Amino acid sequence: MKRALAAALAGLTIVSLAWVATPIVLIRPFGPQTSRGLALSYALRARSAPLTLALLGLGVVAVVALWRRLASRSGRVLVAVAVLLLGGSAWLARQNHFEWMFHPLPRPEFLAAGDADGVAPDDLVLGVAEGSEARAYPVRALAYHHVVNDVVAGEPIVATY
Amino acid sequence: MWKSSLDGKRLLFHLAGINNQNFIMRDEETGTWWQQVTGCGIRGPLAGRCLASIDWDEVTFALWKQEHPETQVLKPAPEFKDDYATADWEKEIAEYPTVTPGAAGDPLKPRDLIVGIVAGGAATAYPFDRIAAASPIADGVGGTPILILLHPDGRSLRCFDRRLDGEALELFLEPGSDPPRLLDGRTGSRWDFSGQAASGPLAGRRLARLPCLKDFWFDWKTYHPDTSVFTPGDEAAD
Numbered sequence: 001m002k003r004a005l006a007a008a009l010a011g012l013t014i015v016s017l018a019w020v021a022t023p024i025v026l027i028r029p030f031g032p033q034t035s036r037g038l039a040l041s042y043a044l045r046a047r048s049a050p051l052t053l054a055l056l057g058l059g060v061v062a063v064v065a066l067w068r069r070l071a072s073r074s075g076r077v078l079v080a081v082a083v084l085l086l087g088g089s090a091w092l093a094r095q096n097h098f099e100w101m102f103h104p105l106p107r108p109e110f111l112a113a114g115d116a117d118g119v120a121p122d123d124l125v126l127g128v129a130e131g132s133e134a135r136a137y138p139v140r141a142l143a144y145h146h147v148v149n150d151v152v153a154g155e156p157i158v159a160t161y
Numbered sequence: 162m163w164k165s166s167l168d169g170k171r172l173l174f175h176l177a178g179i180n181n182q183n184f185i186m187r188d189e190e191t192g193t194w195w196q197q198v199t200g201c202g203i204r205g206p207l208a209g210r211c212l213a214s215i216d217w218d219e220v221t222f223a224l225w226k227q228e229h230p231e232t233q234v235l236k237p238a239p240e241f242k243d244d245y246a247t248a249d250w251e252k253e254i255a256e257y258p259t260v261t262p263g264a265a266g267d268p269l270k271p272r273d274l275i276v277g278i279v280a281g282g283a284a285t286a287y288p289f290d291r292i293a294a295a296s297p298i299a300d301g302v303g304g305t306p307i308l309i310l311l312h313p314d315g316r317s318l319r320c321f322d323r324r325l326d327g328e329a330l331e332l333f334l335e336p337g338s339d340p341p342r343l344l345d346g347r348t349g350s351r352w353d354f355s356g357q358a359a360s361g362p363l364a365g366r367r368l369a370r371l372p373c374l375k376d377f378w379f380d381w382k383t384y385h386p387d388t389s390v391f392t393p394g395d396e397a398a399d
Binding site: 023027028029030031032033038039041042046096098099102103104105108109110111112113115116118119120121122123124125126127128129130133134135136137138139140141142143144145146147148149152155156157158159160 | 162163164165166171172173174175176177178179180181182184185186192194197203204205212215216217218219220221222223225226229230231232233234235236237238240241242244245246247248250257258260261314316317
């Protein structure tokens with residue numbers, strides 16, 4: 001019984017880590033992407049939050065069943081590590097690691113042209129003019145944020161670079 | 162630059178990944194993955210739907226301010242602005258490797274800069290070096306007479322449809338004009354960098370802008386595999 005529980009716990013941990021790690025590896029900058037890789041990554045990501053949580057739950061159940069059966073300290077340490085990994089995986093499933101590197105700009109604010117000291121005259125901007133509104137999105141900022149959700153002259157837009 | 166409403170609902174986007182060095186974004190509302198350069202959904206409930214484009218310009222701040230003195234400018238985020246791209250980021254990125262291999266016999270190297278135009282079902286890539294040497298460039302793409310105009314600042318670029326009242330204009334740079342002016346061969350009217358005739362018989366008329374994209378050759382080729390490449394001597398004969 002102890003072996004079966006330990007094997008189940010190991011299996012749960014491996015599945016959880018693989019589920020979360022696979023899209024991270026497939027969709028890495030400077031690695032090539034394929035259509036199938038994208039399809040797999042999307043399918044995995046779409047379910048990874050509830051799935052990793054469920055695996056964590058099952059893992060905790062297995063640990064509770066195992067705990068008293070474990071005689072040695074090293075056994076208990078291993079089991080604790082497994083739960084930590086399952087927990088870490090469930091947490092990572094809910095993170096957008098791309099936004100760790102390139103933070104989003106949730107509420108874009110604007111300056112008058114005369115106050116925009118940080119933008120040099122020959123810096124490139126993406127300019128949008130709609131109705132009576134004109135907005136300049138400096139490319140150097142957009143190249144970092146990648147995505148800015150905004151509204152120009154009542155029209156919701158997404159500025160990307 | 163996309164309109165972010167679809168079917169009357171606003172979508173909010175996040176950076177979500179990368180697909181052969183063009184990024185993927187995800188909308189909060191449906192979780193669909195969208196390709197940045199095409200504005201089209203690639204995975205998820207809205208896969209196959211495309212966002213509508215909004216007219217935009219890639220020009221220097223100086224030029225934009227000149228044309229739109231009342232413009233608002235995106236305020237940098239104080240906590241992240243130190244991580245924004247440096248002034249010479251374009252030189253840096255030109256050295257990065259690419260993951261899509263260049264095809265044998267490709268006329269251009271993967272990170273060569275081009276300006277891409279799609280019109281009338283056809284696509285043409287104009288090497289930036291060629292534009293810098295020969296601006297303005299008059300050509301035809303898919304039957305549409307086009308004009309690519311590079312400002313003397315060497316960075317601000319616009320593309321126009323050369324047709325007015327159904328006829329294609331021949332446009333020449335007025336030598337020594339600063340700010341740059343174009344003369345049209347038919348009426349001698351003088352046109353400014355925004356595509357408006359400032360003087361002459363056509364004063365007040367405006368050329369229609371054409372969307373054009375400054376991109377790396379490898380990225381343009383990925384999404385326009387049948388693209389032509391403009392070479393010297395290709396100038397349009399109307």
